Amino acid sequence: MKKTPVVVIVGPTAVGKTKTGIELAKAFDGEIVSGDSVQVYRGMDIGSAKVTKEEAEGIPHHLIDICDPDDAMSVAMFQQLARAAIDDIYSRGKLPIIVGGTGLYIRSILYDYEFVERPVDEALRADLERMAEVEGREALHQRLIQLDPERAATIHPNNVRRVVRALEVAMQGDTQTTDSAPSEHYDYRLFVLHADREILYDRINQRVDAMMEAGLVEEVERLLAHGYRDTQAMRAIGYKEMIPYIDGNISKEKATELLKQHTRQFAKRQLTWFRHQFDGIWVDMGRKSFELSYKNIYDEVEGFFRKFRLF
Numbered sequence: 001m002k003k004t005p006v007v008v009i010v011g012p013t014a015v016g017k018t019k020t021g022i023e024l025a026k027a028f029d030g031e032i033v034s035g036d037s038v039q040v041y042r043g044m045d046i047g048s049a050k051v052t053k054e055e056a057e058g059i060p061h062h063l064i065d066i067c068d069p070d071d072a073m074s075v076a077m078f079q080q081l082a083r084a085a086i087d088d089i090y091s092r093g094k095l096p097i098i099v100g101g102t103g104l105y106i107r108s109i110l111y112d113y114e115f116v117e118r119p120v121d122e123a124l125r126a127d128l129e130r131m132a133e134v135e136g137r138e139a140l141h142q143r144l145i146q147l148d149p150e151r152a153a154t155i156h157p158n159n160v161r162r163v164v165r166a167l168e169v170a171m172q173g174d175t176q177t178t179d180s181a182p183s184e185h186y187d188y189r190l191f192v193l194h195a196d197r198e199i200l201y202d203r204i205n206q207r208v209d210a211m212m213e214a215g216l217v218e219e220v221e222r223l224l225a226h227g228y229r230d231t232q233a234m235r236a237i238g239y240k241e242m243i244p245y246i247d248g249n250i251s252k253e254k255a256t257e258l259l260k261q262h263t264r265q266f267a268k269r270q271l272t273w274f275r276h277q278f279d280g281i282w283v284d285m286g287r288k289s290f291e292l293s294y295k296n297i298y299d300e301v302e303g304f305f306r307k308f309r310l311f
Helices: 017-028 075-091 103-110 122-135 137-147 160-172 197-214 216-225 242-246 252-277 290-308
Strands: 004-010 030-034 095-100 186-194 281-284
Touching: 004 017, 004 075, 004 103, 004 290, 017 030, 017 095, 017 186, 017 290, 030 075, 075 095, 075 103, 095 103, 103 186, 103 252, 122 137, 122 160, 137 160, 186 252, 186 290, 197 216, 197 252, 216 242, 242 252, 281 290
Parallel strands: 004 095, 004 186, 030 095, 186 281
Antiparallel strands: none
């Protein structure tokens, strides 16, 4: 079976994925499929660092602004939409480029996860609820961090019901089977962008400051005014930190610092997840200039796709 060539760019927030993906798309006549679990939502632009029209430089981006913040979006739904976008891009002679930081979403594209409904395991749920009572909510949340750091980052430790449900998903697989294998549909080259912690954290702090200046608070206020307060989307990093400030419970400075802290913690968890879940080429985006780091990726992509006779 002839496989579809795909380039995949993953990495922690603020490492340079967006710019790298766009430069590759310009060089290899590609289009980008977003692998971000928050950028799918309309109106959540600043907090998700959604690519702007100017930044995109005319490169088409798929799976951005495809649903409202109160719509459900699952891994199974994303897998279906992303694979359809990849097929469409390649059918038009373009190179599909997946760019994002939501590891589970991206892995669902590259691996043949099968989705089936599973009954609730009442015994497991009771055990987890008992753990919260005996060992405490933080201990329960720490267990979720170990199993699914990305989902843990979106759930407050005090929300025991959601932590328990997330642990059920992590331990049982929910609608996702645990014996997934690499998909036979794609031949891909995957790059994990990274940088030294000090450099990455500095970029994160600068990004948060830029988000605040760009109107993140006003964006969250608009979303709250539309009734999206209690949605899963609004629990994402970049949004949940602003709500206490808007409600008058903390200062703007405190909200900003919390956002920086949570984003730094999330970036660390992202790198750990990528290290364990993806077998890719690691590219240092910190010690070298962007041009030198990008050149390494460009050379790899060019060599990889010669066999497909696309270029």
